[in-house]
Amino acid sequence: MMIRPYGDTLNDGAVQMSFTLPVAHSAKADEAAIIFGKKLGFKEVEVVHSNPLSDEFTFFVVYGKTEISIDYDKVVVEEVEKSLDFYGVNNFIKENIKRKIVVVGACSGTDAHTVGIDAIMNMKGFDQHYGLERYPMIEAFNLGAQVTNEDLIKKAVALKADAILISQIVTQKDVHIQNLTEFIELLEAEGLRSKMVVCAGGPRIGNKLALELGYDAGFGRGTYPENVASFIVEKMHERGVK
Amino acid sequence: MTKSKLNLDKDKIAKARELSKQITAPVQKYIEKHTTVAIERTTLRMMGADGVDSIGVPIPNMVVDQIGDHICYGSAKYYINALLKKGLTPEELNIEIANGLDIAKIDFVDFSYIEEKAQELVGTFAAKVKANVAYRAEKVTRYKEKENAPLLYLIVATGNIYEDVKQAQAAAKQGADIIAVIRTTGQSLLDFVPFGPTTEGFGGTYATQENFKIMRKALDETGEEIGKYIRLVNYCSGLCMPEIAVMGALERLDMMLNDSMYGILFRDINMYRTFVDQKFSRMINSFAGIVINSGEDNYLTTSDAVEKAYTVTASQFINERFAYESGLPAKLMGLGHAFEMNPDIKNGFLLEMAQAQMAHEIFPEAPLKYMPPTKYMTGDIFKGLAMNTLFNFIAKSTNQGILLLGMLTEAIHTPFMQDRFLGVANAKYVLNNMADFSDDIEFKKDGIMQTRAKVVLDETIEFLEEINKTDLFNAIETKMFAEVSRPKNGGKGLSGVAEKAKDYYNPFYTYLENELNIVKKGN
Numbered sequence: 001m002m003i004r005p006y007g008d009t010l011n012d013g014a015v016q017m018s019f020t021l022p023v024a025h026s027a028k029a030d031e032a033a034i035i036f037g038k039k040l041g042f043k044e045v046e047v048v049h050s051n052p053l054s055d056e057f058t059f060f061v062v063y064g065k066t067e068i069s070i071d072y073d074k075v076v077v078e079e080v081e082k083s084l085d086f087y088g089v090n091n092f093i094k095e096n097i098k099r100k101i102v103v104v105g106a107c108s109g110t111d112a113h114t115v116g117i118d119a120i121m122n123m124k125g126f127d128q129h130y131g132l133e134r135y136p137m138i139e140a141f142n143l144g145a146q147v148t149n150e151d152l153i154k155k156a157v158a159l160k161a162d163a164i165l166i167s168q169i170v171t172q173k174d175v176h177i178q179n180l181t182e183f184i185e186l187l188e189a190e191g192l193r194s195k196m197v198v199c200a201g202g203p204r205i206g207n208k209l210a211l212e213l214g215y216d217a218g219f220g221r222g223t224y225p226e227n228v229a230s231f232i233v234e235k236m237h238e239r240g241v242k
Numbered sequence: 243m244t245k246s247k248l249n250l251d252k253d254k255i256a257k258a259r260e261l262s263k264q265i266t267a268p269v270q271k272y273i274e275k276h277t278t279v280a281i282e283r284t285t286l287r288m289m290g291a292d293g294v295d296s297i298g299v300p301i302p303n304m305v306v307d308q309i310g311d312h313i314c315y316g317s318a319k320y321y322i323n324a325l326l327k328k329g330l331t332p333e334e335l336n337i338e339i340a341n342g343l344d345i346a347k348i349d350f351v352d353f354s355y356i357e358e359k360a361q362e363l364v365g366t367f368a369a370k371v372k373a374n375v376a377y378r379a380e381k382v383t384r385y386k387e388k389e390n391a392p393l394l395y396l397i398v399a400t401g402n403i404y405e406d407v408k409q410a411q412a413a414a415k416q417g418a419d420i421i422a423v424i425r426t427t428g429q430s431l432l433d434f435v436p437f438g439p440t441t442e443g444f445g446g447t448y449a450t451q452e453n454f455k456i457m458r459k460a461l462d463e464t465g466e467e468i469g470k471y472i473r474l475v476n477y478c479s480g481l482c483m484p485e486i487a488v489m490g491a492l493e494r495l496d497m498m499l500n501d502s503m504y505g506i507l508f509r510d511i512n513m514y515r516t517f518v519d520q521k522f523s524r525m526i527n528s529f530a531g532i533v534i535n536s537g538e539d540n541y542l543t544t545s546d547a548v549e550k551a552y553t554v555t556a557s558q559f560i561n562e563r564f565a566y567e568s569g570l571p572a573k574l575m576g577l578g579h580a581f582e583m584n585p586d587i588k589n590g591f592l593l594e595m596a597q598a599q600m601a602h603e604i605f606p607e608a609p610l611k612y613m614p615p616t617k618y619m620t621g622d623i624f625k626g627l628a629m630n631t632l633f634n635f636i637a638k639s640t641n642q643g644i645l646l647l648g649m650l651t652e653a654i655h656t657p658f659m660q661d662r663f664l665g666v667a668n669a670k671y672v673l674n675n676m677a678d679f680s681d682d683i684e685f686k687k688d689g690i691m692q693t694r695a696k697v698v699l700d701e702t703i704e705f706l707e708e709i710n711k712t713d714l715f716n717a718i719e720t721k722m723f724a725e726v727s728r729p730k731n732g733g734k735g736l737s738g739v740a741e742k743a744k745d746y747y748n749p750f751y752t753y754l755e756n757e758l759n760i761v762k763k764g765n
Contacts, residue, residue, distance in 0.1 A: 020660045051663065054412035059660040115428050123508040123540075123726060126427045127445050128653070130543070133510075133726055142510060144734070 004069040013066040020059050025052035033060040084230040093137035096237045104156045105165035106143035109179035113169035114145045120225045129224040149183040163197040163232045171204045184214040197235045247685040248695040261706040262563040276518045279738035282317035284484040288367045288750045290332025294437045295340040303434045308346040314743040322356045360749035374494040375531040381471040388470045392645040399424035401443030403453045407460040414464045414472045417666040422475035430480025454493035481735050483523035491530035501537035502564040507724045512733035524568035525754045536561040539580035539613035547582040552701035569758025572607035580613035581633040596691040598640040609643025619652040626650040634672040
């Protein structure tokens with residue numbers, strides 16, 4: 001089945017658009033917007049509204065009709081693994097784990113850079129993505145910087161942590177690898193490894209590296225708090241944690 | 243003041259104020275006994291300490307490090323002593339310090355000379371700030387009729403101060419009265435203020451004195467061109483509250499985000515540090531005639547706007563009390579709240595309007611800062627625009643002072659230039675069409691709105707009573723605010739707090755206390 005946008009008649013191909021051009025508002029600017037619309041492939045391009053935004057910018061509302069159509073039968077969607085959002089994570093915990101979960105995070109070893117762990121855990125979060133502290137179903141404890149691996153484990157046990165997040169920003173001379181390895185070994189020695197979801201994060205830490213070191217996941221650049229939260233709760237559920 | 247629409251019980255309002263006074267009293271006592279590295283750096287900046295060394299460490303930070311534990315005596319006498327001993331101006335001394343001079347190691351001159359020089363330095367600082375206050379007053383008066391009511395507040399946040407300037411000037415020409423430059427992510431957690439003009443930031447632009455200066459100049463130019471005084475906003479919150487306040491005072495900012503508890507709750511900054519810092523920060527804001535903006539909107543991004551409305555009102559009372567204790571008059575208190583009702587709630591608009599009207603009736607002189615919907619904004623920009631219209635409607639009809647314009651593309655991307663334009667156009671339509679609506683209506687006696695306001699005020703008093711029973715420090719530790727626990731000795735920045743020595747000396751603090759008629763609690 002071939003389809004195209006629907007305005008008020010089947011196959012009319014009507015599309016509404018709005019955009020700004022970096023030119024002063026004038027008859028010439030309106031004409032430029034029409035030409036731009038035509039270059040996009042639209043027919044019957046109409047500027048229905050234009051307004052100056054400043055001396056150098058003009059805003060347009062434009063309608064056009066397209067002759068492009070697509071074959072709907074040939075559309076295939078790939079099922080992408082999607083991270084839950086803030087609400088999704090909280091609802092997932094309520095429905096599946098049925099209690100608040102405890103997440104302990106730290107910037108461990110000699111690393112003093114808390115920017116990563118703060119971005120994930122702080123109430124405020126970053127880039128409009130709330131941190132774990134703001135999740136009603138998560139008890140989040142950010143232990144800050146330069147926490148020794150021993151202390152981190154002690155604290156995690158005392159707080160009955162379901163998950164531990166370790167942030168490593170400094171990677172000179174592979175100091176982060178030694179530290180991350182030492183942590184996992186200590187955790188295994190204490191017999192705690194299987195009881196907690198353990199994640200590593202940092203600008204030079206990928207999922208592959210983290211898995212190699214024995215972590216459940218690694219989170220690199222561009223990770224938002226909900227990506228981490230989503231992974232933790234799904235992993236806990238997968239392990240049948242109640 | 244307009245006639246009351248909500249018929250609120252005046253005794254209850256007085257009671258809430260009395261409770262806030264009791265709640266903040268022990269905190270004030272703590273504040274009076276302590277100083278912080280941020281306060282000392284601020285004092286140094288007031289004397290002219292500025293610049294950075296070869297690796298970018300700010301001079302005020304270098305001096306505070308040199309003084310070390312002796313900050314309990316105050317940094318002022320060390321810096322003044324160095325000026326006198328070396329016979330240098332502050333600019334010259336800054337260069338010496340950058341080159342390695344340790345001013346903590348210089349023998350002291352007779353204290354009377356230090357006091358004499360301090361008077362001169364205080365005079366220089368005060369004159370600069372007073373000139374800024376006078377300049378602003380003149381412009382505001384001259385261009386009064388061009389102002390919108392409420393004032394329209396727009397945000398720019400490119401990370402590059404020069405790009406910010408273009409967007410800010412465009413926003414001003416579109417009709418904004420106020421421009422805020424959002425800071426880069428994480429600046430509030432830096433225990434120093436970066437230096438110079440900056441062109442890189444994440445989600446915002448560094449607050450530096452040079453960036454303030456660049457934006458101030460640009461907005462003054464645009465203001466003159468369009469015949470309006472464009473107000474400039476930046477953020478005090480974080481580990482450098484008073485330091486950024488003093489930069490704002492010197493560069494004639496007009497408003498600054500300054501909440502007494504935001505850093506503790508939402509940034510995990512130590513509570514003692516924040517309380518001590520916020521006072522000096524607000525004293526400086528007050529002296530510079532800068533309107534503070536408190537951050538109550540943040541509570542509602544965490545909690546439900548119906549169930550937790552009382553936390554907003556309670557925080558407004560507490561912020562008001564802390565502000566009074568810092569010598570800040572009501573007309574400079576931009577107490578915050580936000581339009582965050584779930585749009586699916588039946589009569590949500592009425593509940594929201596009751597809350598906004600209540601804030602206005604409880605704090606009639608305060609230029610309340612009203613924040614737009616964010617939590618329930620989706621990718622549906624058409625619905626978003628409709629929600630922003632209702633938000634503007636409430637802002638106008640309840641006489642809010644500062645209207646932070648909603649963006650129809652909130653939750654999608656940082657605003658396009660056209661999004662700001664549509665935001666201004668929407669607000670101007672509502673402001674003009676409803677110009678005298680507020681004066682022309684009354685609320686139904688014991689109707690939905692009156693009842694709602696009464697319930698929220700009662701809940702507020704109950705909440706304040708609970709806090710008062712345990713004390714504010716414990717209340718924060720036991721999750722009574724924003725559903726988060728902040729331990730007394732936890733968080734960032736506690737190591738920067740020091741108990742003042744008996745002969746602690748800070749001529750700037752003393753000067754401001756006198757100028758602002760601040761009454762001490764005593765120990």
